[in-house]
Amino acid sequence: MNQEGVESESAIVNQLKRLLLAIEVSGRAILPGTNDQLLQSIVDAAARIFGATAASLALVEKDGQSLVFRVATTVPGVESVVGMRVPIDRGIVGYVAMTGQPIAISNVREDARFNQDFARSTGYMPQSILAMPLISNDRVIGVMEVLDKINAPTFGLMDMELLAIFAQQAAIAIDQSQHFDQLGRAVLLGLQTLASQEPGQYGHLLGALQDSQGYSEQDQEILELADLFYDIRMLGEAERRMLLQVTSAFRDYCRSRPGQFGFGRI
Incomplete structure (x- = not known):
C-alpha cells in the first residue's frame, strides 16, 4: 500500500x-x-x-x-x-x-x-x-x-x-x-401536602399513579420515593411530623444552594 x-x-x-x-x-x-x-x-x-x-x-x-x-x-x-x-x-x-x-x-x-x-x-x-x-x-x-x-x-x-x-x-x-428536575421539584413541594392527607386518600393517589401508563424509569424513581414517604407516615403521628421536618429542612437546604442537586430554585 x-x-x-x-x-x-x-x-x-x-x-x-x-x-x-x-x-x-x-x-x-x-x-x-x-x-x-x-x-x-x-x-x-x-x-x-x-x-x-x-x-x-x-x-x-x-x-x-x-x-x-x-x-x-x-x-x-x-x-x-x-x-x-x-x-x-x-x-x-x-x-x-x-x-x-x-x-x-x-x-x-x-x-x-x-x-x-x-x-x-x-x-x-x-x-x-x-x-x-x-x-x-x-x-x-x-x-x-x-x-x-x-x-x-x-x-x-x-x-x-x-x-x-x-x-x-x-x-x-x-x-x-429537565423533566426529571421538574419531577423532583414537584416531589419536594408536594410531599408535605400529601403527608398531611388522610391515609386512605394518599394510598389511593399513590396506587393510581403506580397503575398509570406512560411514565419513564425516572418517573418510577419518583414513585418509589413517594411510596417510601407513605410507608414512613403510616408508622405513626410522630414519624409523620419527623418526615415533614426532614423534608422541610432538605427543601430549605436546596433553596440555599440552587442547582447543587439539579433542582434549580424551588
Missing part, C-alpha cells in the same frame, strides 16, 4: 474512532445526573471529540426571546461566558437557535452574524466556529458551539455530521434531565 493509501486509511480509522466515542459519550450522558453536571460533561466531551480549543452550550429561555450560556469548557475567556444572556436574534448562537440549522464558519470576523462586541466582552475571540442546534420534540432547546479546531484551520463536513449525531443524543439527555 502506498503512502497516500496509508494516510487515507488512517484518516478513516480516526473518523470511526471519533464516531464511536461520540456515540459512547452521548449515550452515557442519558444516565441520570444533576443537570449542570450533565451539561458540563456534554461540552467537555464535545471539545475532546472534535479536537476543539473550547466548547460552550446555551439553552433557550422559557420566554423564547433569549439564550443563556449554561456551561463552557474551562478555557480563559470562554468560561466567563457562563451566565451571559444573548437575544435570540443576535450572533451566531441566536441565528442557529432561530433557524434550527447548523453552521460552520472558518473566519468569524468576516461573518456579519458574528457578535464581535459580545466576544470581546468575554476576552476570547475565536477564529472558527461550528454551531449545532439542540432539538427535542421538533423544538430548539439550545445551541452547542465548538470553537477553533486544534489540528486544522477549520471544521469540516465530517465534523458537522458527527456533531449532529452528538447533539441529537445530547438534546434527548438534556430534555430528560
Whole structure:
C-alpha cells in the first residue's frame, strides 16, 4: 500500500474512532445526573471529540426571546461566558437557535452574524466556529458551539455530521434531565401536602399513579420515593411530623444552594 493509501486509511480509522466515542459519550450522558453536571460533561466531551480549543452550550429561555450560556469548557475567556444572556436574534448562537440549522464558519470576523462586541466582552475571540442546534420534540432547546479546531484551520463536513449525531443524543439527555428536575421539584413541594392527607386518600393517589401508563424509569424513581414517604407516615403521628421536618429542612437546604442537586430554585 502506498503512502497516500496509508494516510487515507488512517484518516478513516480516526473518523470511526471519533464516531464511536461520540456515540459512547452521548449515550452515557442519558444516565441520570444533576443537570449542570450533565451539561458540563456534554461540552467537555464535545471539545475532546472534535479536537476543539473550547466548547460552550446555551439553552433557550422559557420566554423564547433569549439564550443563556449554561456551561463552557474551562478555557480563559470562554468560561466567563457562563451566565451571559444573548437575544435570540443576535450572533451566531441566536441565528442557529432561530433557524434550527447548523453552521460552520472558518473566519468569524468576516461573518456579519458574528457578535464581535459580545466576544470581546468575554476576552476570547475565536477564529472558527461550528454551531449545532439542540432539538427535542421538533423544538430548539439550545445551541452547542465548538470553537477553533486544534489540528486544522477549520471544521469540516465530517465534523458537522458527527456533531449532529452528538447533539441529537445530547438534546434527548438534556430534555430528560429537565423533566426529571421538574419531577423532583414537584416531589419536594408536594410531599408535605400529601403527608398531611388522610391515609386512605394518599394510598389511593399513590396506587393510581403506580397503575398509570406512560411514565419513564425516572418517573418510577419518583414513585418509589413517594411510596417510601407513605410507608414512613403510616408508622405513626410522630414519624409523620419527623418526615415533614426532614423534608422541610432538605427543601430549605436546596433553596440555599440552587442547582447543587439539579433542582434549580424551588
